[in-house]
Amino acid sequence: MENHPVYIDNDPQNEHSTLNLGPTHPATHGVFQNVLQLDGERIVSGVSTIGYIHRAFEKIAEHRPFYQITPLTDRLNYCSSPINNMGWHMTVEKLLGIQTPKRVDYLRVIVMELARIADHIVCNGVLGVDTGAFTGFLYMMEHREAIYEIYEEVCGSRLTTNIGRIGGFERNFNAKAFVKLRAFLVNFPKTLKEFEALFTRNRIFMDRTKGVAAVTAEDALSYSWSGPLLRAAGVDYDVRAMNPYSSYEDFDFEVPVGENGDVYARFLVRNEEMWQSLRLIEQALVKLEKEPTDIFHADVPEFYLPPKEEVYNNMEALIYHFKIVMGEIPTPHTEVYHAVEGANGELGFYLINDGGRAPYRLHFRRPSFINYQMYAPMSAGMLLSDAIINMSSLNVIAGELDA
Amino acid sequence: MGKITNEELLNNINTQFGDRVTVVGEPFGLLTLETTKEQISDLLGFLKNSPVLQFIYLTDITAVHYPEQELTIGVIYHLHSLVNNVRVRIKVFIDGENCHIPTATNLWEGANWMERETYDYFGVIFDGHPDLRRILNVDDMTAFPMRKEFPLEDPNRVDKKDYFFGR
Numbered sequence: 001m002e003n004h005p006v007y008i009d010n011d012p013q014n015e016h017s018t019l020n021l022g023p024t025h026p027a028t029h030g031v032f033q034n035v036l037q038l039d040g041e042r043i044v045s046g047v048s049t050i051g052y053i054h055r056a057f058e059k060i061a062e063h064r065p066f067y068q069i070t071p072l073t074d075r076l077n078y079c080s081s082p083i084n085n086m087g088w089h090m091t092v093e094k095l096l097g098i099q100t101p102k103r104v105d106y107l108r109v110i111v112m113e114l115a116r117i118a119d120h121i122v123c124n125g126v127l128g129v130d131t132g133a134f135t136g137f138l139y140m141m142e143h144r145e146a147i148y149e150i151y152e153e154v155c156g157s158r159l160t161t162n163i164g165r166i167g168g169f170e171r172n173f174n175a176k177a178f179v180k181l182r183a184f185l186v187n188f189p190k191t192l193k194e195f196e197a198l199f200t201r202n203r204i205f206m207d208r209t210k211g212v213a214a215v216t217a218e219d220a221l222s223y224s225w226s227g228p229l230l231r232a233a234g235v236d237y238d239v240r241a242m243n244p245y246s247s248y249e250d251f252d253f254e255v256p257v258g259e260n261g262d263v264y265a266r267f268l269v270r271n272e273e274m275w276q277s278l279r280l281i282e283q284a285l286v287k288l289e290k291e292p293t294d295i296f297h298a299d300v301p302e303f304y305l306p307p308k309e310e311v312y313n314n315m316e317a318l319i320y321h322f323k324i325v326m327g328e329i330p331t332p333h334t335e336v337y338h339a340v341e342g343a344n345g346e347l348g349f350y351l352i353n354d355g356g357r358a359p360y361r362l363h364f365r366r367p368s369f370i371n372y373q374m375y376a377p378m379s380a381g382m383l384l385s386d387a388i389i390n391m392s393s394l395n396v397i398a399g400e401l402d403a
Numbered sequence: 404m405g406k407i408t409n410e411e412l413l414n415n416i417n418t419q420f421g422d423r424v425t426v427v428g429e430p431f432g433l434l435t436l437e438t439t440k441e442q443i444s445d446l447l448g449f450l451k452n453s454p455v456l457q458f459i460y461l462t463d464i465t466a467v468h469y470p471e472q473e474l475t476i477g478v479i480y481h482l483h484s485l486v487n488n489v490r491v492r493i494k495v496f497i498d499g500e501n502c503h504i505p506t507a508t509n510l511w512e513g514a515n516w517m518e519r520e521t522y523d524y525f526g527v528i529f530d531g532h533p534d535l536r537r538i539l540n541v542d543d544m545t546a547f548p549m550r551k552e553f554p555l556e557d558p559n560r561v562d563k564k565d566y567f568f569g570r
Contacts, residue, residue, distance in 0.1 A: 029442040051539040058524070059548060063555050094431060223511030224461050237460075237485055334430045337481060339462075349458065350481070352467055365481075371530075373516040402539055 019384075023052050027388045029126060030125055030398030041384055046376040048349065050369075056401040061362040065327040066092045067166055068307075069362070074160035076366060077400040079122050080115035080343040081161045082151070087340035091244055091349040092166050093298075095336045100128035100298045104168040105247035106284045111154065112162060112246070112340075113284075117188070118147045119276075119343030120228075120270040123395040127267060128199060130392045131208045143188045150184065153177035167304040168297025178285075185282060189363070192274060199267070208262060213378060213390040215261035223374045226367050227345025229394065232269045233261030239341040251283050263393040299382035302329045327357030344368050344395055367372050368400035407456070407487040409434040410492070415456055417447055427494060435492040443480075443495050444505045446454070450482055451510050458482040458491065463518035464507065466525040468550045475499030476525055480507070497527070499550075506531040534554035 022033035031052040037044040057072045064072070073084035086108050093100060100108075121144045123139035148158040153176050157161040164170065199205050214226075220233040230237055238255045240248045256272035258265030297304050301320045310317035323329050333355045339348040347366030371394055379387045412434060416424055423442050427435040450458040462481035469475055474496035481517050483490045497504055506529040507514040518529040519538040526547035529535060537544060546553055556563075 051537075051541075054539040056548065059553075059555055148492075209419060217514075221459055222512045233568045235485070236420060242485075242488055249530070335435075336431050337433060346462070348463060348481070349461065350479070361467045363463070369516065369520075370513055373513065 015039075021387075023049075027130065027391065028396075029392060030396060032372075032398055032401060033397070034379075034383070036379070037385075038384065043328050043379045043384060043387055044390045045346075046379045048333075048372065048376045050372070050401050052402065053398050058362055058364065059401045060357055061358070065325075066359070067301075069359075070164075070249060071162050073364075074162055075399050076364060076403060077119070077342060077344060077347075077397045078159060079397055080119040081159065082115040082163045083340060083342050084347065085161060085163050086112055086246065087338065087342070087347050087349060089164050089166050090340065091336060091338040091351055092303075094338050095334070095351060095353060096166075096300075096303060096331060098167055098298050098300050098303065100168060100246075101291075101295050102247060103288060103293075103295045104297060106287050106291065107169060107173060107296065108164070108246045109248065109251070109284045110281050111151075113280045114147050114150060114181075114184075116343050117274050117277050118144050119395070120274050121147075122201075123393070124195075124267055124270050127209075127263070127389060127392050128205070130389045131205055133198070133202075133205065134279065136198050138375070139198075140195055141368050143184065143191055146180065146184045146187070150177055150180045153180060165297065167300045172294065172296040176252050181281070181285070184313060185278065185285075189275075192271070196271060200271070200309070208389060209264040209267060209393075211260075212263045212386045213261075213382065213393070215374070215378065217261070217330060218360075219374070220261060224369070224370050225345065225374070226335065227342065228266055228269045228273060229261070229345065229371055231256060232258035234259060234264040239339050239346050243339065245338070245340060249288065251280050253280050263389055266393045339365070342367055342400075344397070344400065345371060364403050366400045367402055368394075368396050369403070372396045372401060393395055407484070407489050409489070412456065412489060412491065415453065416449075420446065426539060432491050433492055435494065437494045440495050440497055440504045443478075443493070446481075446493065447507055447510055447521075448478065456484055457486045458484045460485050461507065461511040461513055461517075462490070464521055466521045466527055466549075468525060470499075470551050472496070476502055476527060478504055478512075478521065478527055502527045505529070505531055508532055508569070523547075526550070 016037045016039055019036045019038050020267050021036055022028045023031050032047040034046050036046045061072060062068050070085050070088055070139045073088045074081040076084045120185055125140040128136040151158055151161050154173055155161050166374045217234045220230050221235060235255055236255050236257045241255050256269045258269045305324055306317035311321045331353055333353065335352040337348060337350045339346050345367030345368055350363040351359050352361040354360040375394060409429060409478045415547045424436050424438045424446060427437050428466060450456055460483040465479050467479060476497050476499050477497045480493040481490060495504060504519060504527060518532055519535060521527050522535055523537040523540050524547060
C-alpha cells in the first residue's frame with residue numbers, strides 16, 4: 001500500500017478535497033474505483049483502481065477444454081455476451097481450420113448484431129439517465145428485453161448466453177425466434193426514432209455533452225482506443241469492415257464516424273451503429289431465405305458434440321462424444337490471433353496451442369480495459385458532472401475491464 | 404485491402420535490422436518475428452515511425468511462460484498498421500529470473516496498462532515505465548500468477564476435500 005500514490009496527501013497547504021468515486025457508486029455502473037482530487041467542483045487529478053471483480057479467466061482457461069471456455073467469455077462484456085461467444089468459437093474454428101456453412105455465418109451475424117444493439121441501448125440509455133433524462137432509457141429498455149427473448153428462443157438463456165458451439169449452433173433457430181426477430185425489426189426502429197427525437201437535437205442534452213471530453217484522433221490511437229470511441233474521434237477502424245469475419249464481406253453497411261470524439265459524437269456514432277445493425281439483420285434474413293433451413297453447424301464430428309439420442313444409439317456418436325469430452329482429439333501446435341468487433345471495440349483472442357486438451361495460453365484483448373486507461377488522465381481539469389457522463393459514454397463494463 | 408504483403412514488410416524490416424530480427428513463422432497469415440530485448444525499442448519505433456509501414460496502432464502486449472526453455476518468459480506484441488491493414492506479431496524472450504525489457508510507453512500511451520497487466524501476471528519489469536504497479540491483483544501479492552508453477556487453486560485448502568461431499 002505504501003506505493004499507492006493516492007493516500008499520501010498530508011500537505012496542510014493543499015486545499016484539494018479527495019473524493020472516492022466508487023468502488024460501488026451508482027454513477028460508475030460497475031465495480032471500479034476512481035480516487036479524485038477536487039478543487040471545488042473541478043477535478044485536479046485522479047487515479048483509477050480496477051480489479052475488484054478479477055476472476056483470473058486467463059488462468060482458468062489454461063485448465064479447460066475449448067468448449068468449456070465459452071462460458072468464461074460470457075462474463076467479459078456481459079451486456080453483449082453473444083459477440084464474445086462467437087468471437088471465441090471463430091478463434092477455435094480458425095485454429096482447427098473449420099469452415100462454417102454460410103447459413104451459420106448469417107445466423108451468427110444476426111445474433112451478434114442483436115447483441116450490439118442491446119449493448120448500445122444500455123450505453124446510450126444510461127447516458128441519458130446520467131444527464132438527467134430517464135425517459136429515453138425506459139423506452140429503450142423494453143427492446144433489450146425483446147432481444148433477450150430472442151436469445152431465449154435461440155439458446156435458452158438471457159444474459160450470460162453461452163450461445164453457439166464450435167462449428168455452429170447447438171440447435172437450429174426455431175420458428176418462434178424468427179417471429180420475435182421480425183417483430184423486433186418492426187417495433188424497435190420506431191422507438192429508436194423516438195429516442196433520437198428526444199435526445200439528438202435536445203438543447204439540454206447537447207449542452208451537457210457537446211465538447212465534453214473531446215479526444216483527438218492522435219490521442220485515441222496512441223491510447224489504442226477502438227470501437228465507437230475511436231470512430232467518434234474520426235478514425236474509421238471497424239474490424240467488421242477491415243478484417244471481415246463470419247461473412248461480413250457479403251453485407252452492405254456503413255461505418256459511422258464522428259468528428260471530434262466528444263460525448264455527443266460517441267452518442268451519435270452508437271445511435272447510427274444501431275441503425276446499421278438493423279440493416280445488417282434485415283440483409284441477413286434475406287440471405288437466409290436462399291440457404292437450406294436445416295443446416296446450423298459445420299460437419300465436424302471431431303469437435304461438434306453429437307445429439308444426445310445419437311450418443312445412446314450410435315457407436316460413432318458415442319466415440320466422438322467421449323473423445324470431445326475427454327479432449328483426446330489432436331489439435332494443431334500453433335498460435336492464432338482473432339479479433340471481432342465487440343460492442344466496445346476490438347475484442348481479440350490470442351490463443352497459443354500446444355496440442356493439448358486446453359490452451360497453453362489464452363489472452364483476451366479486452367476493449368474496455370484498454371479504452372478505460374485514458375479516463376483518469378483525461379478527467380483532469382474536467383467538472384465532476386462531466387466526468388460522470390464521460391464515464392458512461394466510455395461504456396466501461398466491469399467484467400470486460402477485469403477478466 | 405492489405406496494401407503491403409508480409410514479404411514487403413519483411414524486406415523493409417530486413418534492410419533496417421538484418422539478422423537482428425528473425426522470422427518465427429506466419430501462422431494464419433500473421434507474420435511473427437522474434438528479436439532481443441536490446442533491439443525491441445528500436446524495432447517498435449521503426450515500425451511505428453516508418454512512413455511506409457505505419458504501424459501506428461498497438462493492439463496488445465502480453466506474455467507467455469515456457470518453464471522448460473532457457474529464456475522462460477516471452478513478451479508478445481501485436482501491432483496493426485491501419486493504413487496498410489496488416490498486422491505483425493513480435494516476440495521477445497527474456498530470462499524469467501531477471502525479467503527486464505524496455506517499456507513501449509514512450510511510443511504508445513496505451514502500452515501503460517498493458518504492461519502493468521503483463522507485470523502483474525508474469526513479473527516482467529518494463530524499464531522506464533512511469534507507474535509499474537499491479538493492476539488486477541492486490542498490491543501486496545508476492546507471486547506472479549500466470550506463471551506455470553502457480554497453481555490454479557490453493558493446494559492446501561481444506562474446504563474442497565472429498566469427504567465433505569460424501570466421497
